[in-house]
Amino acid sequence: MVTLLVLIGAGLFYLNFEYRWQPPKYPVIIAVSKTPLSSPFYVAKAIGAFDGTCVDVEFDEVVGGQRAFAKVMNGDADFGTSSDSVIAFKSLASRAFVTHAMFVQSDNDVKLITRASEKINSAINLKGRKIGVTKGTASEYFLSNLLALEGLTTEDVKLYHYKPEQLVNGFINNEIDTFVPWEPFGFKSAQLLHDIVKVHKTKGLNTLSFNLISAKADNLLVEKAKCVIQGLSIAIDYIASYPAKSKKIVMNELQLSAEFIDWVWPDYIFKLGLNQSLLLSVKSQAVWAIATQMSQFNEVPNVERFIDSRALLQVIPDAVSIPH
Amino acid sequence: MNISLLQRIFFFALSCCFLFVLLVGSVIWSSQSLDLAFSRDNYGQQLTNQTNKLKQLVANDNIYDSNYSLHQWQSLQLKLTSLLKLSPNLTVQQHTIQISLQSQNESLKSLFTLINKNKLKHASEAIKKHLKARLMIQLEAIRSDSLQLSAIAKKDIYNTMESEALFIISVSIASILALLLGAFSLTNIVRKSLNEVKRAFEENSGGDYQKIKLSHHSQEFDSIAEAFNHMNEKLSESTVSLTMMKKIVEDRTHVLEQLSNTDPLTKVANRRALFERANMEFSRAIRNKSKLTLLLLDCDLFKKVNDEFGHLFGDEVLTHICKICDQEIRDIDFLARYGGEEFIIVLPNCDIAGGIETANRIQHSLAKHCLSMDGKAISVTLSIGICMLNEQHKSLDELINDADKAMYLAKENGRNRIEVLPSPNLH
Numbered sequence: 001m002v003t004l005l006v007l008i009g010a011g012l013f014y015l016n017f018e019y020r021w022q023p024p025k026y027p028v029i030i031a032v033s034k035t036p037l038s039s040p041f042y043v044a045k046a047i048g049a050f051d052g053t054c055v056d057v058e059f060d061e062v063v064g065g066q067r068a069f070a071k072v073m074n075g076d077a078d079f080g081t082s083s084d085s086v087i088a089f090k091s092l093a094s095r096a097f098v099t100h101a102m103f104v105q106s107d108n109d110v111k112l113i114t115r116a117s118e119k120i121n122s123a124i125n126l127k128g129r130k131i132g133v134t135k136g137t138a139s140e141y142f143l144s145n146l147l148a149l150e151g152l153t154t155e156d157v158k159l160y161h162y163k164p165e166q167l168v169n170g171f172i173n174n175e176i177d178t179f180v181p182w183e184p185f186g187f188k189s190a191q192l193l194h195d196i197v198k199v200h201k202t203k204g205l206n207t208l209s210f211n212l213i214s215a216k217a218d219n220l221l222v223e224k225a226k227c228v229i230q231g232l233s234i235a236i237d238y239i240a241s242y243p244a245k246s247k248k249i250v251m252n253e254l255q256l257s258a259e260f261i262d263w264v265w266p267d268y269i270f271k272l273g274l275n276q277s278l279l280l281s282v283k284s285q286a287v288w289a290i291a292t293q294m295s296q297f298n299e300v301p302n303v304e305r306f307i308d309s310r311a312l313l314q315v316i317p318d319a320v321s322i323p324h
Numbered sequence: 325m326n327i328s329l330l331q332r333i334f335f336f337a338l339s340c341c342f343l344f345v346l347l348v349g350s351v352i353w354s355s356q357s358l359d360l361a362f363s364r365d366n367y368g369q370q371l372t373n374q375t376n377k378l379k380q381l382v383a384n385d386n387i388y389d390s391n392y393s394l395h396q397w398q399s400l401q402l403k404l405t406s407l408l409k410l411s412p413n414l415t416v417q418q419h420t421i422q423i424s425l426q427s428q429n430e431s432l433k434s435l436f437t438l439i440n441k442n443k444l445k446h447a448s449e450a451i452k453k454h455l456k457a458r459l460m461i462q463l464e465a466i467r468s469d470s471l472q473l474s475a476i477a478k479k480d481i482y483n484t485m486e487s488e489a490l491f492i493i494s495v496s497i498a499s500i501l502a503l504l505l506g507a508f509s510l511t512n513i514v515r516k517s518l519n520e521v522k523r524a525f526e527e528n529s530g531g532d533y534q535k536i537k538l539s540h541h542s543q544e545f546d547s548i549a550e551a552f553n554h555m556n557e558k559l560s561e562s563t564v565s566l567t568m569m570k571k572i573v574e575d576r577t578h579v580l581e582q583l584s585n586t587d588p589l590t591k592v593a594n595r596r597a598l599f600e601r602a603n604m605e606f607s608r609a610i611r612n613k614s615k616l617t618l619l620l621l622d623c624d625l626f627k628k629v630n631d632e633f634g635h636l637f638g639d640e641v642l643t644h645i646c647k648i649c650d651q652e653i654r655d656i657d658f659l660a661r662y663g664g665e666e667f668i669i670v671l672p673n674c675d676i677a678g679g680i681e682t683a684n685r686i687q688h689s690l691a692k693h694c695l696s697m698d699g700k701a702i703s704v705t706l707s708i709g710i711c712m713l714n715e716q717h718k719s720l721d722e723l724i725n726d727a728d729k730a731m732y733l734a735k736e737n738g739r740n741r742i743e744v745l746p747s748p749n750l751h
Binding site for chain 2 (some may be wrong): 149237271277306
């Protein structure tokens with residue numbers, strides 16, 4: 001009886017201690033790109049995945065990873081979500097930022113949309129066309145890749161630069177015949193213009209990843225990143241276990257239709273990691289950017305210095321497969 | 325709750341069985357968990373190997389060569405796809421990686437198809453090199469995922485083994501503690517209860533019929549205590565009867581003794597009692613050199629009374645004489661019927677004068693209190709012989725004999741008289 005009482009007492013003390021001892025909560029602002037690629041963030045917030053961590057998360061929703069990057073660099077946000085293309089381009093500019101973790105990949109996020117009447121069936125048909133892209137992003141990188149398949153370069157086409165949400169307007173206004181948007185603008189354009197446009201099958205040509213970035217991190221920022229990653233990890237496991245519920249959360253958060261989610265979801269690979277794949281991807285994009293004169297810089301930087309694995313190593317050490 | 329010892333032993337055995345089953349169950353469970361974790365690890369390793377083969381193929385061969393045979397790639401790719409379809413049951417985290425692996429594989433297939441489309445005849449070397457790097461990146465991504473899957477499985481194996489070892493140690497410690505506690509508790513109950521029963525028996529043998537109060541309750545010992553207490557109750561009841569019986573017997577014995585020493589007619593001591601008491605007084609007088617006087621009384625003409633008034637009246641006369649005598653003697657004096665109409669009064673510490681005085685008082689009282697028969701007063705008289713113990717008396721019989729002689733002298737001298745047998749040296 002005495003033993004039982006002691007055990008119950010110890011249990012109550014432990015629970016009380018657990019209840020009373022809460023780790024410090026750091027308020028963090030994350031510049032989240034308004035795209036389904038940021039699903040882990042929306043799901044994490046919806047299921048309260050950040051609640052048990054050391055961060056009190058506030059989202060600053062932006063359109064496109066570049067703006068998220070800018071917010072982080074301006075100090076308006078602690079963290080941001082940026083594609084590997086943005087990281088590649090920004091690494092060329094030697095900006096003081098780091099990538100803490102890659103959380104999603106898609107090999108079909110960027111689409112090639114042409115005017116159906118133009119009968120464009122292959123990249124070779126793009127020669128001399130007016131093409132709309134978003135400068136310094138995956139959009140531009142994707143187009144240059146596509147052109148290169150047929151021995152063309154961006155010199156062989158007429159490039160027009162638009163903000164991602166403005167691309168379709170350029171098309172409607174006949175300023176361009178072809179444009180290279182990423183989702184959800186690809187889907188929205190197809191839905192808006194129906195038979196007027198042709199969405200080309202380009203799956204596999206380009207892999208886009210979305211990553212958690214911040215300014216060059218001190219120990220406190222690494223601690224915060226660790227907590228953000230903890231929340232993301234919970235959310236990603238939730239997405240794998242409950243895809244339907246997760247889709248619904250993202251639909252509600254981004255005001256998206258079920259059709260759109262079903263359109264993009266199969267292309268998404270939600271997984272936390274810092275691997276050679278990301279390094280190679282960033283590096284090859286940087287090399288490509290220099291080779292195709294997409295960037296004003298000529299020197300390929302050591303991309304490894306833009307990777308900070310300290311936070312992810314504390315959460316999922318197995319997910320880090322790069323030298324650290 | 326009153327639990328029997330048998331139930332306790334049963335529960336004890338059942339608890340031991342439960343702990344044993346728990347232990348065996350956990351071993352089975354952990355062996356299954358380990359089996360599953362090993363199969364996951366094996367799965368991850370197979371995927372890694374398969375991916376490595378594909379990587380080697382891409383690294384060694386010129387995939388843009390017009391003579392490049394797709395057969396080997398397709399065969400390895402097919403194997404990888406088939407392998408991905410045969411995944412074992414995975415954990416949530418591994419499931420996330422599995423989905424990633426499947427998607428990465430699809431990307432790999434798409435990318436390879438794109439590369440092999442017309443062998444990129446028009447493409448620049450840069451894009452070819454870039455796409456080949458992409459292919460390697462894709463394979464590297466699959467390899468990383470496979471390694472991660474394998475690492476999780478390895479960690480699971482370690483964790484399962486660690487938790488199982490901890491569980492076995494915990495259950496073993498708990499079992500040993502439970503066994504010790506159970507054994508101690510049982511022994512304690514049995515030992516204490518037995519001691520209490522033993523003490524009760526000991527108290528019983530000492531005539532203290534106390535109830536057993538058990539400090540630990542068990543059905544078995546409670547039933548023993550109940551039966552014992554019931555027996556004690558009965559025993560104490562029957563023991564009270566025995567005491568009473570003893571008293572009755574003592575009373576009866578006393579009555580019988582009285583009866584055996586009492587003359588049934590006159591209710592005074594009989595001849596047997598007379599000799600017993602007289603001998604005692606004789607011995608005491610000799611020992612203490614004290615005085616002892618005997619009066620021998622004989623009812624005068626008693627035969628005539630009997631003949632004239634009947635035997636019943638004769639009996640009444642005898643009773644009356646005794647009553648008178650009893651009234652006139654001291655408490656220490658002893659009256660007994662000597663036989664027929666003769667009585668002896670033993671007067672301890674009494675000399676002749678005292679004897680004469682007593683004899684006179686008796687005669688006077690008898691003369692004063694006559695009996696009546698049909699309204700007619702009938703007077704009876706006594707011839708009294710007195711003799712005091714002297715040196716010549718060697719026995720009680722000689723003293724009685726002297727008193728008898730004195731009494732006959734009184735008879736001869738005219739009845740209703742007192743005669744003393746003179747003694748030369750009185751004490």
